[in-house]
Amino acid sequence: MIFPRLVVAATGLALASTALAGEPEGARRAELVNMVRQDCGACHGYTLKGGLGPSLLPGALAERDVQLIESVILNGRPGTPMPPWRPFLSEAEARWIAEQLKKGWPE
Template identity: 60%
Template sequence: MLLLSVTRYPAMIRLSALCLLAPLATAAADPSPERARELVRMVRQDCGACHGLTLKGGLGPALLPETLREKPAESLRYTVLLGRPGTPMPPWNAFLTEAEADWIVRQLMTGFPEEIR
């Protein structure tokens, strides 16, 4: 019976495996400590130029956990990577990998660090 289920629902099996393995992929995607320090500096300086040096807002909106709480992480990642056409928000995909953008979004949603030692 199990064999019948596996052959009958291969997409469901693959999706289940993906859901089980996704947390492992996320943990493996964290940048090296050196790159994490570079990313923190980039967000604090480059993003901070519009979003405020303390990320409390400026030309761009605040990037604090309480202001990002209702926003889907995937939407935030796409905004970081692709920018927002018709607004001053530029794309950062020339400087960041998708994994780095995910890391930045996770950090923003939990309280972005001042620095990483």
């Protein structure tokens, strides 16, 4: 009995560590790049300079830390139109998006 449990724990660790490494790759990365421009862009603008939602350009996000941005992406902002994107993103992906937004979103 101990053995399978260990395997489960080890797999869990392995998953967590790839998740922490976190960089989406290939088709998924392309999908996220497109999703932020097109679907986040529905409110924040395709260039992300803002629309009904605020600007997501690096200058506008300079004072916000990655953790906060990640949390807003995942959970939304109650009282505003910002919805939670948790159903469509892993935490690692949300963190990656937050990091990329602060650097300047890829084309």
